[in-house]
Amino acid sequence: MKKDIKSMTLPELKEEILLLGEKGFKAAQIYSWLHKHGAESFDEMTNISKDLREKLKNNYDIYNCTIEKKLVSVYDDTVKYLFSLNDGELIESVVMKYKYGYTICVSSQVGCKMGCKFCASGIAGFVRNLTAGEILSEVYTAQKDLGIRISHIVMMGVGEPLDNYDNVIKFLSMISDENGLNIGMRNISLSTCGVVSGIYKLMEEKLQLTLSISLHAPNDAIRSQTMPVNDRWNIDELLTACKDYIKATNRRISFEYAMISGVNDSDECAKELASKLKGMLCHVNLIPVNSVKERSYRKSSKDRMESFIKILEKSGINATVRRTLGSDINASCGQLRRGEKNC
Ligand code: SAH
Numbered sequence: 001m002k003k004d005i006k007s008m009t010l011p012e013l014k015e016e017i018l019l020l021g022e023k024g025f026k027a028a029q030i031y032s033w034l035h036k037h038g039a040e041s042f043d044e045m046t047n048i049s050k051d052l053r054e055k056l057k058n059n060y061d062i063y064n065c066t067i068e069k070k071l072v073s074v075y076d077d078t079v080k081y082l083f084s085l086n087d088g089e090l091i092e093s094v095v096m097k098y099k100y101g102y103t104i105c106v107s108s109q110v111g112c113k114m115g116c117k118f119c120a121s122g123i124a125g126f127v128r129n130l131t132a133g134e135i136l137s138e139v140y141t142a143q144k145d146l147g148i149r150i151s152h153i154v155m156m157g158v159g160e161p162l163d164n165y166d167n168v169i170k171f172l173s174m175i176s177d178e179n180g181l182n183i184g185m186r187n188i189s190l191s192t193c194g195v196v197s198g199i200y201k202l203m204e205e206k207l208q209l210t211l212s213i214s215l216h217a218p219n220d221a222i223r224s225q226t227m228p229v230n231d232r233w234n235i236d237e238l239l240t241a242c243k244d245y246i247k248a249t250n251r252r253i254s255f256e257y258a259m260i261s262g263v264n265d266s267d268e269c270a271k272e273l274a275s276k277l278k279g280m281l282c283h284v285n286l287i288p289v290n291s292v293k294e295r296s297y298r299k300s301s302k303d304r305m306e307s308f309i310k311i312l313e314k315s316g317i318n319a320t321v322r323r324t325l326g327s328d329i330n331a332s333c334g335q336l337r338r339g340e341k342n343c
Helices: 010-019 025-035 051-061 132-146 165-175 196-205 220-226 236-248 265-277 302-314 337-341
Strands: 065-070 079-084 090-098 100-104 109-111 124-127 151-156 187-190 210-214 253-259 282-288 317-323
Touching: 010 025, 010 337, 065 132, 079 132, 090 132, 100 132, 100 317, 132 151, 132 165, 165 187, 165 196, 187 196, 196 236, 210 236, 236 265, 253 302, 265 282, 265 302, 302 317
Parallel strands: 100 151, 151 187, 187 210, 210 253, 253 282, 282 317
Antiparallel strands: 065 079, 079 090, 090 100, 109 124
8 A cells, every 4th residue: 555645744754755766855846736736636746857746656646635525604605525535434624714724624434432421423334544644635626716815723623533542643743834834733622521540641742832622511420310321420520621721831722612492501600610710811602502403402592692601601611602603504513424424
């Protein structure tokens, strides 16, 4: 099998090129084609000799994302892609337009092992991890298709990024590389359902990205009902890891809280949440839960959400309701892939 050239960092690529008996500086040219210009074939690399292009073709493959479906929201220009990968697996990415620029929400796995009850991503289980090159391709393909420059990345698509740790860290280093798209870590968010071992590992990387935690409940009884990961690491363990993370990185953590009517949205829940988060350098993002066909969860009312927010704010906890984008195109997690594969 040929090697996956897009998943190689510049130093790795340089080593390969030297082994092919070529000059090291060629690696920088090839890297720039792949990661600055989003080249999808070796023939696009016009300043590389034909001879070397042939050598590259014989030794490496460029794995790309192919657009299978593209949905554009009539409300807000949100674009959702269904991409196919080389082995025919399907993944999703969403591009959102904000005042400050374009943000892409990327998937990190095909399917998911985590099994959160309200989420469509894991209903059919886990298939495989994405490589660093495949996650990069989500960004490059969308950028090229839309003719825009993406400035922000959120790892909030299908999959649990901390369950695909090495590939995700590699992706982060390559997307922020000045020889590639050079997207600053401060413009990148990574969301986890609470894989505590991964949070500690990430802490050691000392990255300036924003860590988001999908909390969704103020206590173990409620959280375990909807999120199996809570049986592995409970809320206390998770919040201790968050506090350690904040201390080590001095970065504010963002807590995601999907409001599910009658499940986690009472005033009591708000008070309990406020007492658990009090004094932490954090922000709470309330999201009206998106209904998923296979599940019966309903979103909380506007009034309920406002009352919840007031209680958090009274305790000095910064909280906002997340704007819903792309509501007409199934823009949330896993829904498009599921519809397509009927899996
Ligand atoms: N596995 C990671 C990354 C996925 S991020 C994580 O869990 O954080 C996707 C975010 O959308 C998570 O916060 C997830 O809990 C949330 N989510 C999933 N299904 C949802 C739904 N039906 N309504 C609202 N939010 C949902």
